[in-house]
Amino acid sequence: MRLAAPVKASPAKTEQIILFRVSGQLFAVSSSSVQEVRSADSMSGAATNISAPGLRKVRHVLRRGDRSLFIVNGAMHFGLHAAEGALLFVLRKTRTALMIDGIEKMTTMTRLQALPLSFCHEERQWYRGLTALDQTVVPVVHPEGFLSPAELALLDAALSEADKTTGEDLEGTSSAE
């Protein structure tokens, strides 16, 4: 009699994550969602000011060719104590560059638990879920959750308004010359 071949336990589905801090609070993001990590200082020359009504978390925009990346202050987004971020995460497939305090470490999560349904406000857009790591619970952020389509529309409008003003200023200068 042949015994059935032992069933191999399938390895738990894991995901590489980056643990980072904003205003002292720990968060996680999938490392595959982070396209670039830059120091905030290195971006200071390239970024231009932007001001959209009612959207205080975005003050700067980075132009990359015909693409604009909005720099979101993580502390303001989450309603934490305002802090000057030291690093920027350029988030893949989004128009967001997230300003954070710093990276804690890279690690692996084996289980992402859905955000309990009791959490029923903006946080449902902010987080993909929660994960338990070393006896602590860390929210895993949603890269698309930092700027809603409505906020992006506001920022685009502010951007085109700023471009128009700059264009008019240049025209005024050249005609004066």
Add this chain to the structure above:
Amino acid sequence: MTISTELELQSFVLLRLGERRFAVSASQIAELVAPSRVFRFPHRTPKLEGVILRRGRIVPVCDVSEMLLGKRLTSRRFYLIAARNYGAQREWVAMPVTGECELINAEMMAAVESDAPHVAGWLSHDGEVIEVLNLDTLTPGPEHALAESAARQTPEAQS
């Protein structure tokens, strides 16, 4: 001739919040646990303090004392973990309570229209009339968020 009244006894867990006692249907209660570390992270849902880890599950902690007593409790001795319905889904919610809980059998009188939405009914125990809580309306959920956003939009629509 004797008339026998058949009482429909149900099981309830009595919980204490400050000086008052409330009841929850025993069928909704999972366990009573000692306070453990509450993990807090940014969110915008009122009444939610954070989450606790319990048997590998992440359970939200919902402080209902302000809604029931009009003030927040400073002392808490246990977390009562109960099931809360979200449509077809059921999830655990941990509620801080100040005293030990008691399991009783009693007959519940159904709530009437004038009762607050969080009142599922009333029961009489030890000479005390006790509110039976409806956790589905007492603790936050998607329906609360919808109601709040509707309430926010109404004055704007009227102006």
